Amino acid sequence: MKMRKIIIANWKMNPQSLEEAKSIFNGTKRAAAKLKKTLTVVCPPFVYLSTLGSSISKGKLSFQAGAQDLFWKEKGSYTGEISAEMLKSVGAKYVIVGHSERREYFGESNDIVNKKIKAGLKAGLNVVLCVGEKDREPGVFLRYIKDEIEEGLKGIQRVFLKKLIIAYEPIWAIGKKGPAADSPEDVLQMSIYIKKILLPIAGKELMPKIPILYGGSVNPKNAEGFLRDAGVQGLLIGHESLVPEHFGEILKIAEKI
């Protein structure tokens, strides 16, 4: 069965005003409106989510909003935090968890990531677990990815994994302007490796249904290679998702593959 492509925009801490956010969002929505076989998910900063998420027409399943993080508690005295229920109440259907920038700047361990994944899945959100190595030190980096997945998914019942997505984002390939992305050949190897790790966790029925995405300096020039040759079902896109024309081109490529 051919699965639809999933293209997720991670805006990170951009743009700097609600006005700009609306403009990028509307441009993206227009580009996504023509698509039939591709799911587009836009993950803006929390503060814009409510305004943007509420402008998505109900029943429009191929264009969705998501968040870039969440906290694992349902409510209470956790200053500055946002719960899964809060995200759902403003229209988010997806949440990114364990992005390497959160791991690096906010000290998120696999244990914290695990709690967040549990909270997101339990609340019925689609959770995008990000994994990726800092560098390709032989003998070390494969273990690193394995730990991120195994510890991130520890103690989660299989039924909840139906809403899990894995995004492979090698840290060294993130945020580059030039030809700095990983290669489709290497990502193919990694996607096979990730599936192997997932097999005992998810079981043979469910494992093939867990989408694996690639992220790291994806642009309109290299997107096709990843979508065609890297064994992935979609892409997680940072800086190019802030330029609706470029993001729209990537969506078109996804749609035609």
Ligand code: 13P
């Ligand atoms: P860039 O596309 O800017 O490399 O960012 C990738 C990323 O971190 C998406 O989550």
